[in-house]
Amino acid sequence: MQKVNLAQKLSLFQEYCSPKIVGQVNDCLVKLTKFKGEFVWHHHEAEDELFLVVQGRLTIKLRDRDIHLEEGEFFVVPQGAEHKPVAKEEVHLLLIEPATTLNTGNVHNEMTIPEPERI
Amino acid sequence: MQKVNLAQKLSLFQEYCSPKIVGQVNDCLVKLTKFKGEFVWHHHEAEDELFLVVQGRLTIKLRDRDIHLEEGEFFVVPQGAEHKPVAKEEVHLLLIEPATTLNTGNVHNEMTIPEPERI
Numbered sequence: 340m341q342k343v344n345l346a347q348k349l350s351l352f353q354e355y356c357s358p359k360i361v362g363q364v365n366d367c368l369v370k371l372t373k374f375k376g377e378f379v380w381h382h383h384e385a386e387d388e389l390f391l392v393v394q395g396r397l398t399i400k401l402r403d404r405d406i407h408l409e410e411g412e413f414f415v416v417p418q419g420a421e422h423k424p425v426a427k428e429e430v431h432l433l434l435i436e437p438a439t440t441l442n443t444g445n446v447h448n449e450m451t452i453p454e455p456e457r458i
Numbered sequence: 459m460q461k462v463n464l465a466q467k468l469s470l471f472q473e474y475c476s477p478k479i480v481g482q483v484n485d486c487l488v489k490l491t492k493f494k495g496e497f498v499w500h501h502h503e504a505e506d507e508l509f510l511v512v513q514g515r516l517t518i519k520l521r522d523r524d525i526h527l528e529e530g531e532f533f534v535v536p537q538g539a540e541h542k543p544v545a546k547e548e549v550h551l552l553l554i555e556p557a558t559t560l561n562t563g564n565v566h567n568e569m570t571i572p573e574p575e576r577i
Binding site: 420 | 483554
């Protein structure tokens with residue numbers, strides 16, 4: 340039961356595509372991640388996923404359109420929707436998703452983080 | 459499936475203690491609220507509640523200590539824990555809590571909002 344300072348937690352790691360757990364609200368985890376580049380196309384069978392931009396810019400590619408997010412903006416990718424996060428420059432994200440969510444969803448590859456670290 | 463800009467949504471209302479629903483992640487709702495003053499002591503029997511300060515400052519009084527939150531900081535009040543939010547000046551908050559959560563928890567009074575508006 341400690342408060343969490345987003346900037347302080349984000350200063351604790353530098354690697355991309357490695358979400359860190361910083362909180363839990365019932366079945367939902369709050370994660371922080373840094374990202375740059377192109378993620379894989381994937382979907383989550385039963386889980387919605389919220390992306391809130393803390394710093395930088397993120398594009399979430401959907402099959403029918405692109406969602407462009409700036410600082411202070413969020414988007415919820417609904418369960419089942421294929422999506423591909425893309426960031427030209429480093430972006431810092433707060434994620435909210437059920438504890439069962441795997442970062443690469445239905446795809447298992449070298450980007451998959453089966454057990455995110457708690458920081 | 460629209461993106462949400464926190465500042466834009468916060469500009470749509472001015473009243474205090476009237477959380478607005480701006481998103482949903484599975485069973486969890488994302489709400490925005492403005493607040494100033496002293497809320498009632500209450501607890502949520504089965505629901506954790508996350509308070510993230512978007513603008514301003516918030517103190518969450520617990521029975522054994524006070525949690526002081528600045529912009530970019532959050533705290534999760536665990537289920538069952540009595541708490542009382544206090545803000546000397548206007549504060550803008552993002553809340554994450556199960557859809558079943560009532561703002562005043564176990565207390566029912568004139569501050570209770572049984573059906574928060576979606577904006």
